[in-house]
Amino acid sequence: MNKTYAAIILLAVLLLLGGCGAPKQGAAPVASEKSYENGAVAGAGSESFSTVANDADGQAPVERKVTRKASLVMAVSNVTESYNQIQVIVNESGGYLQNADIHSADGQMRSTLTLRVPAAKLEEILSALEPLGKVEGKNISGQDVTEEYYDATARKANLERQEKRLLELYNKAGTVKDILEIENELTRVRGEIESLQARLNVLDNLISLATITVELRAPGGISTGSTLKEPLGTRLKAAWQMGVNGLVNFSEGLLLLGVVLLPYTPFLAAAYLLFYYIVRKRRLKSKDSPTDRGAV
Structure with a gap:
């Protein structure tokens, strides 16, 4: 009987020990999972902090300052009309x-226009x-x-x-010498400041x-290619204009030549008089020579 009780007590102790040991073994993975989660959160927090630190340490993006220019060379059928159309386009754009x-x-x-328009x-x-016409040249450039x-x-x-510091010193200055020196420095x-502001x-x-x-130009003159496709009357008018312009230029050239030579006229x-006198004297001598020989 004592042996039976002893066996029952031993079995109960073993069951109790087995029940207590099982939870301890199952708790280890839970602890590992919690540890992993905490580590993941900590890692995420470190990454976030690193990003914020980089943003804080990095400089803000600089806005580029660029001036832009463009040029157009065009052949147009009517310079005056194109000139007026350009004015309308520029005004409507806010330029x-x-x-x-x-x-x-x-x-x-011909016409040359300088336009200022929103960049x-x-x-x-x-x-x-x-x-508005046939583009013969185009260029766009910028300067940073x-x-x-x-x-x-x-x-x-x-x-x-x-x-600001000079003004504070000026208010505290106690001698005339100090006041004058500070005023000179303030003026400089x-x-x-005004010079830099003007440049800005x-x-x-x-x-x-x-x-x-x-740059606008109207077709004119006699040439080959696209100009010959214009009406005959237009080409005849251009040819006549070229002839008139040539005559005017020739006359102006002669007039300018006369003005240039005017100081040398005396x-x-x-x-000329000296040359004329020498030539005339030689002619007279040549006429008198046969007569003199006959008299001898």
């Missing part, structure tokens, strides 16, 4: 006509101008002034801080408004 010139050269009407609309405006712009901005800010600093204003204008130079006249 303006800076310079314009219309003249006649070698029987051809963001440069390509759009060029596309609107090109259908970013370094100059931000350098001038930084120098201006430093000078403004220097101006303010002059540099110019750059802002060049950056915000692109410059377009347009010397030329004296040389």
Whole structure:
């Protein structure tokens, strides 16, 4: 009986030990999973911090400052009409006509226009101008002034801080000598500030408004190719105009030559008279020679 009780007690102890041991073995994977999750969160947090640190340490992207220019050379059927159409296109785009010139050269009407248009609309405006005639030349260029712009901005800010400090010293100055020295320095600093501000204003204008130079010419003169496709009356008119222009140019050349030679007129006249006198004297001698020989 004692052996039976002992066996029962031993079995109970073994079952108890087995039940307690099972949970301990199952808890280990749970702890590992929690440890992994904590590690993953920690890793994610480190990555996020690294990204924020990089953004904080990195410099903000710099806005590029670029001035843009373009030029167009076009042959148009009517220079005056195209000139007016260009004005309308530029005004509607928010730009303006800076310079314009219309003249006649070698029987051809020509015009040169300088346009200032919003830089963001440069390509759009060029596309609107090109259908006005035959494009014979086109160029688009840009100049990066970013370094100059931000350098001038930084120098201006430093000078403004220097101006502020000088004003504080000026208010605390106790002698006339100190006041005069500070005033001279203030004058110099303010002059540099104004100069830098003027340059920044110019750059802002060049950056915000692109410059377009347009050269227009009307077909004229006698030539081969596309010009011969024009009506006969137009070509005859152009030929007549060329002849008239040639005569005018020849007359002007003679007039200019006369003006150039005018100061030399006395010397030329004296040389002519001397030459005439020598030639006449020789002729008289040649006529008298046979008579003198006959008398001898």
